[in-house]
Amino acid sequence: MTDIDLALRERFGLSEFHPWQREAIEELLEGRRRVIVIAPTGGGKSLCYQLPAAVLEGTSIVISPLIALMEDQVRALTARGVAATYLASTLEPEEVKRREREIFKGRYQLVYVAPERLESPWLVDRLAGIRPALLAIDEAHCISQWGHDFRPSYLRLGEIIERLKPPRVIACTATATPIVRREIQERLGLGSEQSAVILRGFSRPNLHLAVVESDSSTQRRKRMLHALRDALGNPDKPKGGAIVYAATRRNTEKVAEAVAKSGWRVAPYHAGLAASVREDVNRRFANRSLDVVVATNAFGMGIDRADIRTVVHVQAPGSVEAYYQEVGRAGRDGQPAHGLLLTSSGDLGLRRRLIGFSGGRDPGGVQDPAHVQQQWRLFLDLMRYVEAGSCRHDFILRYFGDEQETLGGCGHCDVCERLEERGEEGGPRSASEEEAILVRKSLAGVARNQGRAGLTAVSDMLHGTDNERLRRLGLTELSTHGLLRDHPKAWVLALLRRLITAGLVDLSTGEFPIPYLTPLGIATMKSEEPVRVLVPPPEVRQPRAHKNDRQASERELPNDVDPLLFESLRATRLDLARAKGVPAYVVCHDRTLLEIAAHKPTSVEALAGIHGMGPARIERYGEPFLATVSSHAP
Ligand code: ADP
Ligand code: ZN
Numbered sequence: 001m002t003d004i005d006l007a008l009r010e011r012f013g014l015s016e017f018h019p020w021q022r023e024a025i026e027e028l029l030e031g032r033r034r035v036i037v038i039a040p041t042g043g044g045k046s047l048c049y050q051l052p053a054a055v056l057e058g059t060s061i062v063i064s065p066l067i068a069l070m071e072d073q074v075r076a077l078t079a080r081g082v083a084a085t086y087l088a089s090t091l092e093p094e095e096v097k098r099r100e101r102e103i104f105k106g107r108y109q110l111v112y113v114a115p116e117r118l119e120s121p122w123l124v125d126r127l128a129g130i131r132p133a134l135l136a137i138d139e140a141h142c143i144s145q146w147g148h149d150f151r152p153s154y155l156r157l158g159e160i161i162e163r164l165k166p167p168r169v170i171a172c173t174a175t176a177t178p179i180v181r182r183e184i185q186e187r188l189g190l191g192s193e194q195s196a197v198i199l200r201g202f203s204r205p206n207l208h209l210a211v212v213e214s215d216s217s218t219q220r221r222k223r224m225l226h227a228l229r230d231a232l233g234n235p236d237k238p239k240g241g242a243i244v245y246a247a248t249r250r251n252t253e254k255v256a257e258a259v260a261k262s263g264w265r266v267a268p269y270h271a272g273l274a275a276s277v278r279e280d281v282n283r284r285f286a287n288r289s290l291d292v293v294v295a296t297n298a299f300g301m302g303i304d305r306a307d308i309r310t311v312v313h314v315q316a317p318g319s320v321e322a323y324y325q326e327v328g329r330a331g332r333d334g335q336p337a338h339g340l341l342l343t344s345s346g347d348l349g350l351r352r353r354l355i356g357f358s359g360g361r362d363p364g365g366v367q368d369p370a371h372v373q374q375q376w377r378l379f380l381d382l383m384r385y386v387e388a389g390s391c392r393h394d395f396i397l398r399y400f401g402d403e404q405e406t407l408g409g410c411g412h413c414d415v416c417e418r419l420e421e422r423g424e425e426g427g428p429r430s431a432s433e434e435e436a437i438l439v440r441k442s443l444a445g446v447a448r449n450q451g452r453a454g455l456t457a458v459s460d461m462l463h464g465t466d467n468e469r470l471r472r473l474g475l476t477e478l479s480t481h482g483l484l485r486d487h488p489k490a491w492v493l494a495l496l497r498r499l500i501t502a503g504l505v506d507l508s509t510g511e512f513p514i515p516y517l518t519p520l521g522i523a524t525m526k527s528e529e530p531v532r533v534l535v536p537p538p539e540v541r542q543p544r545a546h547k548n549d550r551q552a553s554e555r556e557l558p559n560d561v562d563p564l565l566f567e568s569l570r571a572t573r574l575d576l577a578r579a580k581g582v583p584a585y586v587v588c589h590d591r592t593l594l595e596i597a598a599h600k601p602t603s604v605e606a607l608a609g610i611h612g613m614g615p616a617r618i619e620r621y622g623e624p625f626l627a628t629v630s631s632h633a634p
Pocket of ligand 1: 017039
C-alpha cells in the first residue's frame with residue numbers, strides 16, 4: 001500500500017479513491033505538479049489538496065472564498081489529526097495575530113486563507129517566507145469576469161503564485177466550460193502543457209433527461225403538473241421533493257399558484273422576496289413541509305435535500321451550464337430522478353430581453369456588448385441541446401469536455417428512448433436501418449466535400465441543387481450530389497446540424513466554417529459504429545434560431561418575396577451569426593433579407609441598393625448572401 005492509500009484510510013477514513021482523485025493527487029505529488037481539477041460540487045475535490053497537504057512536509061495554503069466552508073473543513077481536519085487553521089475577516093484581530101504567529105512558525109499542515117487577505121503584501125511576504133509546499137485555489141472559476149461568482153481579488157492570484165513560488169499548485173472548480181477553463185489557465189499561469197487538467201464526474205446516470213418543445217402554454221403547464229405527479233406520486237403522500245424553475249419572478253408566482261391547485265405544498269422563491277421569507281422557504285423545503293419550490297435561478301446554493309425526485313424547467317434557462325447545475329439538484333441520493341426541460345419559441349425573445357436587461361452588465365453594472373454576445377452564445381448552445389438528435393447525457397458530457405464518460409447512448413434520456421423504439425438493427429439505442437442510411441449518406445457528403453464549402457452548400461449538394469455556385473465549387477460533380485434528393489433542403493440542413501451536435505461532424509474555426517468528419521463521424525460512416533442520431537421529423541422544420549423573430553415567421557411574406565430564398569438567406573445569416581458569435585440581428589435585420597429575397601441582387605453594386613446593406617456589412621457578409629441568391633437562380 002502506498003503512502004497516499006494509507007493516508008486515505010488513516011487520516012480521512014475513506015476506503016478508496018475515485019479514480020480521478022488518485023490521478024490528480026499523483027500528478028500533484030509526482031507528476032506535473034500543476035493540476036486543474038474540474039468536478040461537480042460534492043464530487044470530492046477537496047480531498048485532492050487535503051490529502052497531499054497531510055502527507056507533504058511543510059505548510060500547504062488553500063485559498064477559498066467561502067468562509068463557512070473553511071470553518072467546516074478546518075474542524076473536520078483537526079478532528080482527524082491534521083493541523084489546520086484559517087484566516088478570514090470574521091475573526092477577532094487578536095485571534096488573527098495569534099494564528100499568524102503559529103502559521104509563520106510552520107505549525108500547521110494546512111492553512112485556509114480568504115483571497116482578500118492576500119491583498120496584504122506583508123502577509124504574502126511572510127507566507128513566502130515559510131516556503132509553502134502546496135498552493136490550492138478552490139472555486140477557481142471566481143477568477144472569471146464572465147461568471148456569476150467573479151471575485152476581483154482572484155485576479156491577483158497569478159501574481160501571488162509568482163511571489164509564493166509554491167512547488168505545487170492545484171486549482172479546483174465545478175465550473176467547466178472551456179472559456180472559463182482557459183481563463184483559469186491563463187490567469188494562473190497554468191498553461192495547458194505544463195498542467196494536468198482532470199475533468200471528471202459529470203455523468204449522472206440516475207438522472208433521466210427529457211426536453212419537450214411546445215408553443216402551447218396549456219400543454220406545457222399540463223406536462224409540468226404531470227411530471228410532478230409522475231415523480232412524487234400522490235400529494236397526500238409525496239415520495240420526495242421537486243423544484244420547478246421559471247425564468248422570471250412573476251412567473252414563479254403564477255406557476256406556484258397552479259401547482260398549489262393540484263394539491264401540492266408549494267412556495268415561490270426569487271430574489272425579490274425578503275431574506276426572511278427566502279430562509280423560511282429553504283427551511284420548510286429542507287424539513288419536508290414543502291413538496292415543491294417554484295423558483296428563479298436564485299434558488300440553489302442553500303438547498304439541503306437529497307430526495308429531490310424531479311427538476312422541471314417551465315422556461316429555458318440561460319446556458320447548458322446553468323441547466324446542468326439546476327437539473328443536477330435532482331437525485332442527489334442516487335435514486336432515480338427526472339429532469340424535464342419545457343421550452344417554446346417564446347424563450348428566445350425572452351432570453352434576449354433578460355440578457356439585455358441584466359445579464360449584459362459587467363460586475364460594475366455597465367452594459368458590455370462583448371458580455372451580451374457571450375451570454376447569447378451560451379444560450380444558443382442550450383438551444384442546441386434542445387434540438388439535439390442524440391443522447392442528452394452525452395451532449396452535456398461533450399459540452400463540458402468530459403469525453404471519457406460519454407456513454408454512446410445512455411438509455412435514460414428521451415432521445416435514447418426514441419432511438420430504442422426504432423428497432424434493433426444496429427443494436428439497441430441506434431437508428432433504424434433506413435435512418436442510419438440517411439445519416440451515413442450525409443456523412444459521406446461531408447467527407448466528399450473535402451474542405452470546399454460551408455454547411456449550407458454541403459446541404460444543397462446533398463439535396464441535389466444544381467446551380468452556378470455549386471458547379472463552381474465542383475460540388476455537382478461529386479458522387480454524393482443529390483444523394484438526399486427526396487428530402488427538402490431545410491430538412492437536410494437540419495440533419496447536418498444534428499450531426500454536429502452529436503459530435504459526428506465538426507466545423508473548422510475561421511471566417512467561413514467548413515464542416516469535416518470527427519473520428520466518431522468517420523467510424524459511423526464506415527459502419528464501425530452504430531448510428532446514434534435521430535433524424536429530424538419529416539415536416540420541414542425551420543432551424544430553431546429562426547423563431548428568434550416571431551413576427552417574421554408568423555406574418556405573410558410579401559408577394560414579391562421568394563419564400564425558399566428567404567429561408568435560405570436566414571439560414572446563411574444564422575451560419576454567419578454562429579461563426580462570428582453574434583446574434584442574428586447583428587448580421588442584418590429580417591427587412592434586409594426580405595428585400596434581398598425580393599430583388600435577388602447578383603452583384604455587390606446591386607446589393608448596395610438594399611436597405612441596411614452598408615459598405616461594412618457588404619464587406620463582411622456580401623459574398624455569402626450573393627452566393628445564396630445565386631444558388632437559388634432558376
Ligand atoms: P467538492 O469540493 O468537490 O464540492 P467535497 O470535497 O466537499 O466535494 O466532497 C464531498 C463529499 O464526498 C465529502 O463528504 C467527502 O468526504 C466525500 N468524498 C470525497 N472523496 C471520497 C471518496 N473517495 N470516497 C467516498 N467519499 C468521498
Ligand atoms: Zn441518452
